[in-house]
Every structure is written in structure tokens, then in C-alpha cells.
Amino acid sequence: MDDFEPTIIAFVCNWCTYTAADLAGTSRLSYPKNIRLIRVMCTGMVDPQYIIKAFLEGADAVLVSGCHPGDCHYINGNYKARRRVKLLKEILPKFGIDDKRLRLTWIGASDGIMFSEIMRDLVRQIKKIGPNEAKLQMVI
Amino acid sequence: MSATYILSVEKRDLQSALRNFFSSILKLDDIASILVPMHLAANNSVKPVLVSDPGRLESADPLAPAFPINSAKIVSSLTRKPVGRKIAAVLRPCEIRAFVELIKLKQASADEIIIISVDCLGAYSNIDYKRFVSDKKENSTAVFVEMMLSGEKGADEETRLSAACRACEHSIPEKADIRIGIIGVNINEQLLIQALTPAGEEICKSLGLPSGQEPQGRQETVNPIVARRKAFRDEMFDKTDNATDSIGKLTEYFADCVNCYNCRVACPVCYCRECVFTTDVFNHEPCQYMQWAERKGAVKMPTDTLFYHLTRLAHMSTACVGCGQCSNACPNEIPVMELFRTVAYKTQKAFEYEAGRSSDEPPPLSVFREKEFGEVVGIAE
Numbered sequence A: 001m002d003d004f005e006p007t008i009i010a011f012v013c014n015w016c017t018y019t020a021a022d023l024a025g026t027s028r029l030s031y032p033k034n035i036r037l038i039r040v041m042c043t044g045m046v047d048p049q050y051i052i053k054a055f056l057e058g059a060d061a062v063l064v065s066g067c068h069p070g071d072c073h074y075i076n077g078n079y080k081a082r083r084r085v086k087l088l089k090e091i092l093p094k095f096g097i098d099d100k101r102l103r104l105t106w107i108g109a110s111d112g113i114m115f116s117e118i119m120r121d122l123v124r125q126i127k128k129i130g131p132n133e134a135k136l137q138m139v140i
Numbered sequence B: 001m002s003a004t005y006i007l008s009v010e011k012r013d014l015q016s017a018l019r020n021f022f023s024s025i026l027k028l029d030d031i032a033s034i035l036v037p038m039h040l041a042a043n044n045s046v047k048p049v050l051v052s053d054p055g056r057l058e059s060a061d062p063l064a065p066a067f068p069i070n071s072a073k074i075v076s077s078l079t080r081k082p083v084g085r086k087i088a089a090v091l092r093p094c095e096i097r098a099f100v101e102l103i104k105l106k107q108a109s110a111d112e113i114i115i116i117s118v119d120c121l122g123a124y125s126n127i128d129y130k131r132f133v134s135d136k137k138e139n140s141t142a143v144f145v146e147m148m149l150s151g152e153k154g155a156d157e158e159t160r161l162s163a164a165c166r167a168c169e170h171s172i173p174e175k176a177d178i179r180i181g182i183i184g185v186n187i188n189e190q191l192l193i194q195a196l197t198p199a200g201e202e203i204c205k206s207l208g209l210p211s212g213q214e215p216q217g218r219q220e221t222v223n224p225i226v227a228r229r230k231a232f233r234d235e236m237f238d239k240t241d242n243a244t245d246s247i248g249k250l251t252e253y254f255a256d257c258v259n260c261y262n263c264r265v266a267c268p269v270c271y272c273r274e275c276v277f278t279t280d281v282f283n284h285e286p287c288q289y290m291q292w293a294e295r296k297g298a299v300k301m302p303t304d305t306l307f308y309h310l311t312r313l314a315h316m317s318t319a320c321v322g323c324g325q326c327s328n329a330c331p332n333e334i335p336v337m338e339l340f341r342t343v344a345y346k347t348q349k350a351f352e353y354e355a356g357r358s359s360d361e362p363p364p365l366s367v368f369r370e371k372e373f374g375e376v377v378g379i380a381e
Helices: A017-025 A048-056 A077-093 A112-129 B014-026 B071-080 B091-103 B126-134 B140-148 B152-158 B200-209 B218-243 B249-252 B262-266 B286-296 B307-319 B325-329 B334-352
Strands: A007-012 A035-040 A061-066 A102-106 B003-008 B031-039 B048-050 B086-090 B113-118 B178-181 B189-197
Touching: A007 A017, A007 A048, A007 B334, A017 A112, A035 A048, A035 A112, A048 A061, A048 A077, A048 B307, A061 A077, A061 B086, A061 B334, A077 A102, A077 B249, A077 B307, A077 B334, A102 A112, A102 B086, A112 B249, B003 B014, B003 B200, B014 B086, B014 B113, B014 B140, B014 B200, B048 B325, B071 B091, B086 B249, B086 B325, B091 B113, B113 B200, B126 B140, B178 B200, B189 B200, B218 B334, B262 B325, B307 B334, B325 B334
Parallel strands: A007 A035, A007 A061, A061 A102, B031 B086, B086 B113, B113 B178
Antiparallel strands: B003 B189, B031 B048, B178 B189
């Protein structure tokens, strides 16, 4: 298990978390290569099916990260994302997908340091949980 | 509000009493037509029929234990635009609840419809209904009603109903304009008519029905039925939870699925005009299948089965009314309803929502509050 390198899909919003990732880069901060960033215009456009697809394809965790409450570029997309994550956290654990594999965070555009810290912490946690069962099976 | 009236039953003929009642409603000036389950000549099928000639109601039969389609979608297609005339519709409680969901999704309107609903005795699955009518032949519905309303024998027959009906705690319609009570009522002599809305009351008044009282003991007759249903439902939840508590087991649960999407077509609250699973998004490139096969060593065809069911759960489980049409429509007898109700119970609870309960409660995923669900945010261990 020690050499388990999780794959983590992160849906990050263009205006806050992606910008924070950019800032982390220009500040020469590093974060684990386990994170695969997918830039979306807003967390409010992350349909539950993107997250389900990621898990069924074998992602060990999915992170949705956007602007802090009140800061959404589109006013309220992050609140909608929060409800959807809540919904999926009710559904997915029923099928053995650990609740901790789906995470939602708010990382603002200026939080470059916080971005790299959260990514490192997340990878550490997922390494502890172990690989997603779906990865090993013939599920599509 | 609720005003209570009495409809007398002549010669112990419940079905004629109901037909006459529908016919008198249809004869009212402002009711243009009535949608009611009716026996079709062919094959003993029962289907909703839109009737405008009172003389054509002779085979209307809302109590037939057949439930081939959830009429909420039909009522939606009848009401999605104003036509300037009212229709009446005889619906089962789960059809009304699905209709309420469609109103909230702006795919139906309650403005020009009078909903009539009879206490629901449940229905058989499509296949079992066919068997039932071919055994009973003439007046199978009367036999069914008598059986279901006769205490112990009814409880016994209940075990042969579809699983959705056995797990349903909504025998008594709540959101109708006019409710016709038969449970805990002496149906050989009279039926209980309750106007639950001002529109319903107006109709009852213009029909000149004598007012009456809810028979004593009606609630006591309903309670054990609901208790039995809830016990069955909870057992079903446990069983389904155990059968699907890992992705591997869920794969097994849907092993017989052939991606026909019948469950989605039959679902009254699957609201997308175009389902993403039938768009080009899922018309994968041939090389995509090869890639999947190569990456995992083997890939089941057709692909995307679990993806489809999980997405549907995420999209519509908060609106699921548990009518069971998904199971009814499945060609391979997968217990679809069991899983969807089990998950729906949990997701609706999470948002303190109940599908079909009220047209004032917005669907959970259409709204948000600034401060809520703080527990899903952050990466604290």
C-alpha cells in the first residue's frame, strides 16, 4: 500500500481555485502530481454525473473547489455545487464509495499557499483510505 | 379544508356508482373532458382514456388493479399550455404526487385541471395483472375490490401486489381536489366524497351531493394498512442496502440490464426533455471502447450501465414518488424501484423534502441557502 499513488480529479473554478493554482505555480510552490485539475468556469456547472463518471473510471477521490461563499463570479454557483455535493454524499457511500473520497473546498484566487497545502493534505488522506474499488473492476 | 359528502351506491354496484359520478362531472358546463382509466376492448388492457362524451364511460374502471403507466406524464401533456377549458382527471395518489413534481418543474399546470382520486387499493405488476384477469374473467375488478377490503383476506392478497404498492404508505390521496373514500366505508351503500380544495367543493356543490360525515372507524381501518406497508418498506430498504453496498454488488444488481432505458421512459419524474444518455455524448468512438478494454483488460458491453443508473439516481431521486413504473417497465425483472426508493428515501430526507407532498416546497436542487450543509465543505479528517 505504501507505493499507492492515488488519482484525484479536481474540478476547479476558473475564477478562484484555478487562479489559486496558477498563483501557487508562479510562486514556485509545489503540489503532488496525483491531482488532475479540470478547469470549469464555475463549480455550479459540475453536474453530478461528472463526479460519478470520475469514480466509475477509477478516480480515488474527486475534489470540487470554487470561490468562497459570497465570492462566486456568477453570484451563486458555489451554493448550487454545495447542494449537489451534499446529494452525492448521500448517494455514493451507499454503494461503498467512502464519503471522504468526495470533497468540496473553497479556495480563493489569492490562496496559492492554501491551495498547495490542501492538495498535499488531501493526497495524504486518500493514500490512507486506499484505492477506489471501482478501479480494479470491470465497471463502466 | 375538507367538506364531506355522500354518494349513494345503488344495488351494491360500486363501479356503476363511480361511472355515474364521473359522468355527472363530465356533464358540468365547465368540464370539457375527463381522463380516466378504462378497459380497452382488446386484451383486457386498462389505459387512461380522455373522454368527452359521457356515454363513453361505460368501461371506466379506476379500481382495476392495473397500473401500466403513470398518468402524471399524460396529464402533463394535457396541461402544459392553457387551453381555456377545464379537464378532470382520475388519478392514483402516486400519479398525483408525480404530477405535483412536474408542476414544480414547470412541465405541467394545475390551473385547468380537477383531480379526482379514489382511495388506492394498489395494483399488480403488468404480468400479474394479465394473469389475474384471465383467471377471473368477468368483473375481475369487483372481485379485487371485495378481496382487498375484506380485512385478513385483503392483507393476504396484498402480498401479491407489485412491490411498489406493497411498500406504499399513501393509500389515501392527499393532493386531490375530490377524494373518493372506499377504505373503511360501507361501499355497498355509499361512498365518501371529500372536497379538499375550493375548486373541488364548487363541483360537489353543483352536483348537489348530500353532505355527510366521515364514517367512524375509517382511520382505524387505514392505520393497519399503512403500518403493514411501512414494515414492508423498511424491510425492503434493508434488503436493498445489503444487496448494493459496494460497487461490485451494485454491478451484480444490474447485471441483467441491457441499457434499454425503459425505466427512464416509464419514470414520470425523469424530467429532461432529452436524456444525455441518448445523445451523441454516449455515441463513443470505436477506439474509445478499445481503450477501455485495454486499460481494464475487459469491458462489459454495452458500456455505461452503472453510470446511467447512478446518474439517474443523482438527477431524479429527490423527485421519486415510488410509483414502481421503472420496475414494471424493466424487461429483465431487475428490482429497479427497490433501489430507487431506497436511495430516494435517503436523499429526500437529507433535504427535508418529500416528493409530491406540496407544490409550495421547491425541488431541493433548484434552490439553496447561504448558510447550510457546512459539514460537506473542507477537508478536515
